[in-house]
Amino acid sequence: MAEAGLIDHTDAAAGSHSRALEGPRGARPRRVLSRRNIILYGTLFVVAVYYLLPLYVMIVTSLKGMPEIRLGNVFSPPVEITFEPWVKAWATACTGLNCDGLSRGFWNSVRITIPSVVLSIAIASVNGYALANWRFKGANLFFTILIVGAFIPYQVMLYPIVIILREMGIYGTLTGLVLVHSVFGMPILTLLFRNYFTSVPEELFKAARVDGAGFWGIYFKIMLPMSLPIFVVAMILQVTGIWNDFLFGVVYTKPDIYPMTVQLNNIVNSVQGVKEYNVNMAATLLTGLVPLVVYFVSGKLFVRGIAAGAVKG
Amino acid sequence: MASVSVRNLDLSFGDVKVLQNLNLDIEKGEFLVLLGSSGCGKSTLLNCIAGLLDITDGQIFISEHNVTWEQPKDRGIGMVFQSYALYPQMTVEGNLAFGLKNARVPRDEIKKRIARAAQLLHIEPLLKRKPAQLSGGQRQRVAIGRALVRDVDVFLFDEPLSNLDAKLRAELRVEIKRLHHELENTTMIYVTHDQIEAMTLADRIAIMRAGAIQQLADPATIYNKPYNKYVAGFIGSPSINFIDGTLEAASDPVFKAGETKVDLSRYAFSGNGPKPGPVTFGIRPEHIFMDKAAVDEPFRANVEVDVVEPMGADTLVWSKLNGHELRFRVDGQTPLKKGDRVKVGFDPARASIFDAETEMRL
Amino acid sequence: MKPFKALLTASTFLGAATAASATDLEVTHWWTSGGEAAAVAEFAKAFDASGHKWVDGAIAGGGSTARPIMISRITGGDPMGATQFNHGRQAEELVEAGLVRDLTDLAEAEGWRDVIAAPSLLESCTLDGKIYCVPINIHSWQWLWLSNKAFEDAGIPVPTNWDEFVAAAPKLREAGKVPLAMGGQPWQRKGAFDVLMNALGGKDLTLKVYQDKDAEVAAGPEVAKIFAAAADAREMAEGSNVQDWNQATNMVITDQAGGQIMGDWAQGEFQVAGEVAGEDYTCLPGLGVNEIISTDGDAFYFPVLDDEEQSKAQEDLASVMFNATTQVAFNLKKGSLPIRKDVDLNAANDCMKKGLDILLEGGVVTSVNQLITPDTNTQIEGLMTEFFSDKNITPEDAQARFAEIIASAE
């Protein structure tokens, strides 16, 4: 009844005023199913399906047994869920004589990724900072070479780098691989950091100089604490890139430090009889797990960081 | 004894010459304002003095030391920026202490200086806060405090009040002036484009244009005897009336523009006396009087009111004097409307006359 | 000093594979399919038994993935203990650059030359009179593998030669089978073409084209026949959407395809799948037309190492690989022929025995890989890949381009 009373009240209120107040009043009505919303969410939904389909197929396939894969279509959910492909991919899949799956490569990948990410980001952030705030003669020339270098296909550089590493005496070592990753991560990361540091108000930098801070003082005490977002972006890009790397990992190291991707390639490409799609998919998912988790966890920071580093040029 | 001296300073970026052969001497304890519109090189000059820009040629002395090649931190200066430039991740206290820590000042000394600066600037309650938690005015106080704790002889201000709203700006302006009185021996160089700040704060003003100083003088001189037409037009709000015409000096010097003739026998010509030829005649709106007040003025004429702008305390009247635009100020209570014909008058002694070609004051 | 020392170690080692101090030796290869892995395990077992440790450095994806890695490591100054290469001219330059170990002393001490099945095998390891590699098996390309069941399904007898197979193709199609299984990788297509040339054109034609690089012959009517046969094969292979050779073999094993032209390594796959030669599948050497086989195969090279113990282990490994017992064990699993003529192969199946017989009768044609450079090889591979996947290319066009490549070959 209270409701009815309320309606009466409004009616009465409306009636007591002149006719000029008729027409729209109050909040504009919002329809959930407006044409705009249908198109908007419809499009997003369709596109999302396109993006999710492969992941769905991978997961579904990795949970099926081989007979089911041969019979059913790729999109049907598993009739019988089995985790055996995952176990096999992780622990027992063979390459040549080694039958310990991906497990061996996982820790190698960690051992490669962490120092490479740290070193490449450290170098690139200092580069970006020097380029943005301490322009010295010739700096832009080197930077231009660096950016052009980003376009050179890695294959082209394989040989020269073998020679360089050999001359440095670090061919086939972890140090060598970390250096290679740092070198090839440098162009894009330096660009990102340079853009980011350029967007930091210059007066801040000037104030710090007047306050007597030097090159490193300003970097560590002023710039570094302000640049978390761009560091997150750099970290995500590098973790993904280095974790997924196959070429450098296989060419510049030796078997006892081969990264996980080499094992993945070995499992996926060593066909023993029939291709075991379920094991391949499980292996693929396992290998992609680390970067995927990084993305799912820090996706929001990623966009924010990009916004900070890439928007201003 | 000059506190800051700039000798024959040149600065160019590639082919672009930003500052040319600039000379400036600033006395100890003086408050000097660098005034000019944006792009005139005033901030650039300040940055050169601070050592934040490397100069192309010339010398800079601070407290008798040649600091031309010194790092900013070694020049004995403190600087306050337009955007405050507070280190966002440090507390107010951290911001104030940063420079001192870099200079390896002992801990108790840092504490003492921060306490004193905080007291001077009334920011004691804010010491533990981060810049993001402060209002604009508070931030700028902290920024000033950061210069203050350095205990230096020269303060550089780079448009410190431009980011604040009008009310705060007025408040802080007074505070800076008070600060200058309290720190007797401290030289302050202050960059602004706001002439009110310049007039109120400065011991001397340097008006800059296109990388060169147009006039360097105390505010009264700048206001009353502008060195050239640019300075005259730049200083004063509402701005000075300019009327183009000719100067005739057959007997007594007379300014002629169409039917208007102004007798200039009371005008104090500089140097060589009146030189006949085309000139620009300038008279400030506040030096023109109306009706009864105009009666005693040496020059009188009738004008027609065009636009009336009441501003409370006074009213700005736009009028036509024989076709020439003439603005003048009257009391806020004066009833006037468009089309009224009124009598106005002024004393030509208070006018400024500029050579039409060189734009120099005659 | 080095040869002397090598001689010393070789002589102390002779015969018995004991007494050596245990050393880890990394061996790289690209044997990762079922049969291959089982075969390489035999080497590892034998090497481990000699007191050393085989560190397996398998790199999947075939020679094209593995070879750059191996070459980079050797030239980069971080060589492995031993590495696989195919016979032929692949490693020539590494030898010339002094990066590969000279095995002549060991070979002489063990009398390799006396027991080798075909002299050409050691010749391809030899440069300037010195031996630089251990040949470990003989692979021949010239085999046609047929699924008995597939022909049964189509209601026709299993063909006994290429022409019958071509004639049977329409029936197979009707029965819903792909007549000829063929993987998409370039080397498989080029291999099939060479087999057609070996089998249908004969040894002389092969040598004229590939050894003498006679462009006129390459453009002539005899080779035109080969291209016509290749066009047949192209038609028959339509519908086999696989990449890897063993996937194609699997089509034959699972009776989805009538047959496959593939080297004898395919036999390993039949074996792993538990199929029996003669019952489940039929093998026709030389496509049943011209019973000759080539002496392709694998060899191991031993990069020069500084470490003395490792160098010694290398020698032990070379010796183990050449050893008669390991040869038998390895080649049975691998489905290839041993490189020694003094071994007993009773355990071998029908197909292997057929091959062995042909080999001993001297029905041998030099491997194409030994005649042309890898560069020419890939050029022809490119041509064949195009030809087999694009029906718009006529045999005549393809032959013209083939002749051009031969003319410019080194």
Add this chain to the structure above:
Amino acid sequence: MPSARPSQLFRNLNAKIASIPMILTAVVVFLGGTIWTVVYSFTNSKLLPRMRWVGFDQYERLWDTNRWLISIENLAIFGVLSLIFSMVIGFLLAALLDQKIRFEDTFRTIFLYPFALSFIVTGLIWQWLLNPDFGVQSVVRSLGFDGFNFDPLYNADIVIYGILIAALWQGTGLVMCLMLAGLRGIDEDIWKAARIDGIPMWKTYLFIVIPMMRPVLITALVIVATGIVKVYDLVVAQTGGGPGIASEVPAKYVYDMMFLSQNLGQGFAASTMMLLTVIIVVVPWAYLEFGGKGKRHG
């Protein structure tokens, strides 16, 4: 007494020291490696680099090789299309996400996750999905559309589009993220002004917002373009260059020549051509963008 004038070399000394890794990388690795490659492209090096001069022989052969020409053509088609599509789709997705929608985080994560996967993985998945025997085609056919044909990876005429589908799947998410960040950086007042002026939304995007996003567009362009030139893993994993040589790309030609054919000289010649193209396209832009004078002065 003025302190000693710091020599030109020692000005910003710390900055220079800190930039040594960058300078070494630029000069030794990128410049040195490039020069080395160019020099050896004039030799007939086979398995190992050797100084045996043959002049322009390698280049003559390169431009005589059908496979190289097809590779170039493929790269051109792939490059242009993937630039256009990834930029357009990336922008459209970003614009959709910028409509203050619900579940923005979810959608964004969905669009971005493929970027976490390597090209090898991407190639494998899509090779499988596009396989006519059990992928999309067979599924659609099993739904009753018998005539449905979708086998891009087995049709030489359209195989490059099959690769494009996979490449876009992997890469547009990042472009979207960049664009989204760019859109978020646009002043709200611009939108208000456009609304009051009654400018339709698409026009606002096209004529006002996009021109304002120039820096972000450039960053996106650089990232996408570097990926295009280098495209290799994807092709190897998805088609191996097939069917036939229909999906060959220059980077694969280089790699195959160097390591499969053991013809380093030819591989280097092909790399040099790629470098030359890159330099012609990129250097003028890079110089304008980074080589000119700094933008900020006091």
